Amino acid sequence: MTHPTSTKALSLRDGGFASAPTPQTPESLAAHLDCTDVTLPAPAEGQVVIEVILAPVNPSDLFFIQGGYGQPRVQGQAAGFEGVGRVISGNGKAAEALIGQRVSFLGTGSGTWAQYAISDAALCIPLHDAVTDADAAALIVNPLTAVALVERVKEAGSTSFIVNAAGSQLGRLILGLARDEGLAAIAVIRRAGVEDELRDLGAAEVIITSADNAASQTRAALKAHKPRVLLDAVGDQTTADLFFAMPSGARWINYGKMSDAAPRLTQMGQFIFMDKHIEGFWLSRWLPSAPPERRASVIKQVQERFASGKWSTRVAAEVPLDQALDKVLPLLTQGAGKVLIKP
Numbered sequence: 001m002t003h004p005t006s007t008k009a010l011s012l013r014d015g016g017f018a019s020a021p022t023p024q025t026p027e028s029l030a031a032h033l034d035c036t037d038v039t040l041p042a043p044a045e046g047q048v049v050i051e052v053i054l055a056p057v058n059p060s061d062l063f064f065i066q067g068g069y070g071q072p073r074v075q076g077q078a079a080g081f082e083g084v085g086r087v088i089s090g091n092g093k094a095a096e097a098l099i100g101q102r103v104s105f106l107g108t109g110s111g112t113w114a115q116y117a118i119s120d121a122a123l124c125i126p127l128h129d130a131v132t133d134a135d136a137a138a139l140i141v142n143p144l145t146a147v148a149l150v151e152r153v154k155e156a157g158s159t160s161f162i163v164n165a166a167g168s169q170l171g172r173l174i175l176g177l178a179r180d181e182g183l184a185a186i187a188v189i190r191r192a193g194v195e196d197e198l199r200d201l202g203a204a205e206v207i208i209t210s211a212d213n214a215a216s217q218t219r220a221a222l223k224a225h226k227p228r229v230l231l232d233a234v235g236d237q238t239t240a241d242l243f244f245a246m247p248s249g250a251r252w253i254n255y256g257k258m259s260d261a262a263p264r265l266t267q268m269g270q271f272i273f274m275d276k277h278i279e280g281f282w283l284s285r286w287l288p289s290a291p292p293e294r295r296a297s298v299i300k301q302v303q304e305r306f307a308s309g310k311w312s313t314r315v316a317a318e319v320p321l322d323q324a325l326d327k328v329l330p331l332l333t334q335g336a337g338k339v340l341i342k343p
Contacts, residue, residue, distance in 0.1 A: 043090060102127045160204070228249050
């Protein structure tokens, strides 16, 4: 079977990890990526070659290209963790069975910010016709994380929880799912302007940390709902202060580091006397550890939510691959939704 041997891609300029902490957003993409032709390796047994349709720019991608993510960069390899595309070839029975299908996928063999990418067939999700390309491009990282985090809330026995960065794509997915699961979500955002949207999505309360009445808002919300789980994508001092104001048994689950400044843990006695805990969540660890039947159930649930319209992806723009180095970051700073790269 013939496979493409090269692909136009946004390739990594450096390998390994950064030598110092990295910011949430780099000053430029061109400092970390080149738009160039790169070699596309032949698919190994059980892998497929995918013609990429769209690939999102996630916060995790931005940390990764700077060397600040939990896995090392490979110099010269395409960046991009997930995407949607059509399988054009494969190696092995399971892989060949996917040829011609539109799939959401993780770029396990090569990155997704490219015309062609390689993925493990086992990590490709054949798509329902009702799932749009925009939704399918970002079907894995954020949606599966949303399901897993809401599951953590339920496992903790809490009927309410706090989620910060609630205006993000992931935050909005969490709010909708929590509402349908009968959980009260307290949405925390930095700036006003989207409160009504978040309430419509399912937020029981919205706290605006920059507002003059933020402290009183917080006290009232904590008193009314007594949340015992904090879902955190920021990791700043405001998050730490929220956590220490929560009741006994509270769990702080961190899954992102949007803040460049580390918080101070000023009330260490709460870990001893109030049974409080801080833990991390990484989808790359959760996904392979989940039982196969659970993974299948979650993937089905995610597709059904997008196909039915319960979930949707806010898209700021689709950017051609050869314009991405200049256009992606200015679009991201506007905060209007996902930026998708279109090969």
